[in-house]
Amino acid sequence: MPSTKQAPTRQAITLKGSTALVTEFFKYAANTILFQRGVYPADDFHMVKKYGQTVLVTQDLALENYLDKILRQVQKWLLTGSITQLVLAIISKDSRVTMERWVFDINLVNHEGETEESYVPIEADPCAFVTHCEDRAPAKPEAEIQAEIRNILKQIVSTVTFLPVIDEPTVFNILAYTSESADVPADEWVDTDPLAIEARKSQQVKLRSFSTDVHRIEAMVAYRYEG
Secondary structure, three states: OOOOOOOOOOOOOOHHHHHHHHHHHHHHHHHHHHHHOOOOOHHHEEEEEEOOEEEEEEOOHHHHHHHHHHHHHHHHHHHHOOEEEEEEEEEEOOOOOEEEEEEEEEEEOOOOOOOOOOOOOOOOOHHHHOOOOOOOOOOOOHHHHHHHHHHHHHHHHHHHHOOOOOOOOEEEEEEEEEOOOOOOOOOOOOOOOOOOOOHHHEEEEEEEEEEOOOEEEEEEEEEEOOO
8 A cells, every 4th residue: 555754844943943043153253253354363263163164263261251241141132032233343442433333133034123012913823733734934944044154154254355454453342232121231231332433434235144933134244434
């Protein structure tokens, strides 16, 4: 008697799994930016294999601990949906002028444009009670997500071909844009200046994006242009 086999289904990534992927991306993106833009000496970085390619990660223990502490908080905000944007600003050490702003917009998939404080009616998902549902979008393969992340990191590396050369000492700051209801540790995060670049001196370049079944990350770099 002939038998039939149901096509294997791919499990959709969970909020927790998506949060881990996004947080990890921010770690490698920040390291790549700090290396490529010369904020820290090249000797402070070592090569590791990630996303099927070689990426550079800091060996500076103080920097590593600083980034880890920030990303632990970012991870908490991602889990509660209370962070909308993460910015890495590169600043002149002497003049304190902002040279570059690397911006990462964080959206919930299928919820772009909604605010954290808004409410919408909900209903039971009929697909949640059956083993197979034609109406549910197929889960995005993790290999595809990693390929998108790989392309963003490659694009960050390639920005050295058009970004102005920074020939002065710089420092960096990380800004997080959160909802008013976000749980913000007052002893670690404070309200701050957006470190914006004056519009008449700013050029912007949109970078690639990546998405999971839960989050979508849009990237952009704005840089000071003295033209």
